[in-house]
Amino acid sequence: MSAAALLPDRQPAHLTETACERSTLWQGHFLRLQRDCVRLPDGRQAWREYLHHPGAVMVIPCLDDGRLVVERQYRYPVQQAMIEFPAGKRDAGESAIVCAVRELREETGYTAREWARAGVLHPAIGYADECIEIWFARGLQAGPRALDDGEHLDVLVVDAEALLAAVRDGVVTDGKTLAGLLWWQRVSTGAWPLQWRTTDAWLGDDARSANMPAGAVVGAMGDRGGLADGLALPEACAGRVPATSGAGAGT
């Protein structure tokens, strides 16, 4: 079976569930718990409980000497400190590249000369609509951090092979970081080439698209969309348009 044959249609009639009723069970600080009634492909009804999440960005920061920048942070839900690539939630109306530049600088102090968008990742498809855009950063320069109030984390520089060994040994178990390492491994061997652009080029395109009508932004940043200058880019999470339906990527 070929890659394209795996998923010829993202809404196949024999699998797709459609909402018949939506309700918000709880609205938290940044998460919203939903309970929707859905119609199953066989016509029956069922309930789906899930979290609505504003979306996030993960950065794979590559130093010129080949080492990677990671963070050590306590994650209360899993009751332990975790090693992970820098990542953060998108602010309301914030594009992925603006979020990526901001989170990398705030959390690690690094700024990057060039960025490349790799792909997207859905971390918990059973109970959350979160979509994480995966970005690579290079041409890194260290600078001062600007952590959020109450945020505590260590910044570490590590050989990629040591990071992989730590996955093997059960030390690194964060899902998005493992997915990022799959991408890093394919990119670093040249198997999956990236389209690198300067930070200014990305931010310039972003500022231009922000002035376009919402519909045009969806068209430009949607499924397999391109940028203003005609570059073809990997699939993106939904852009600035609020994800009212809880949809993740593209279509």
Place this chain on the structure above:
Amino acid sequence: MSAAALLPDRQPAHLTETACERSTLWQGHFLRLQRDCVRLPDGRQAWREYLHHPGAVMVIPCLDDGRLVVERQYRYPVQQAMIEFPAGKRDAGESAIVCAVRELREETGYTAREWARAGVLHPAIGYADECIEIWFARGLQAGPRALDDGEHLDVLVVDAEALLAAVRDGVVTDGKTLAGLLWWQRVSTGAWPLQWRTTDAWLGDDARSANMPAGAVVGAMGDRGGLADGLALPEACAGRVPATSGAGAGT
């Protein structure tokens, strides 16, 4: 920095948050929404909202000809059909291997001659305590499926390289599946050897440990623990003991 230096202590004093108050906001069908007050390392207080999840198992089913078995399933939270490795939630009191054998058979119809435990994965450390054990299965034999009531999914057999190409193209974006492909890639090249045992050997050990006191089970299946016959095994998610604190892996 070496792999061991990344995380010498999973409860480092300068990062660890401790609960000062716990409350359940909502108890769903299989998820529980928690809101805990925590004391930060700097002595201040903050709130943490997260889902308690019973834990899950993901299976990477490897056919004798090298191809992999995956599923195509509609995932309502992300509003699209997704390609993913077989996975499922652990029933109350169910061990990971029993869950793995059950989910593979129920969802795909396959039974496996041999199994190997690879490691664990925390899919959404920002807002869920879910821990997924990653298991490899080989010596596969096709048989009848036994889907849960209301469960609809397609079973597909795919070349690993086509599955990887589908990640590159944005067709496969499920986080646990990407993490599974990192494991598959390292295992298939021989970089990360696995300890294969027959299904009967795993289930026999499991039955023996079920008859041990709860404390002994934690000791045997906890951080870097071994089985009754002395095999050293990768880190496991918490065993049969209910995870009252929402803790994930081992220590």
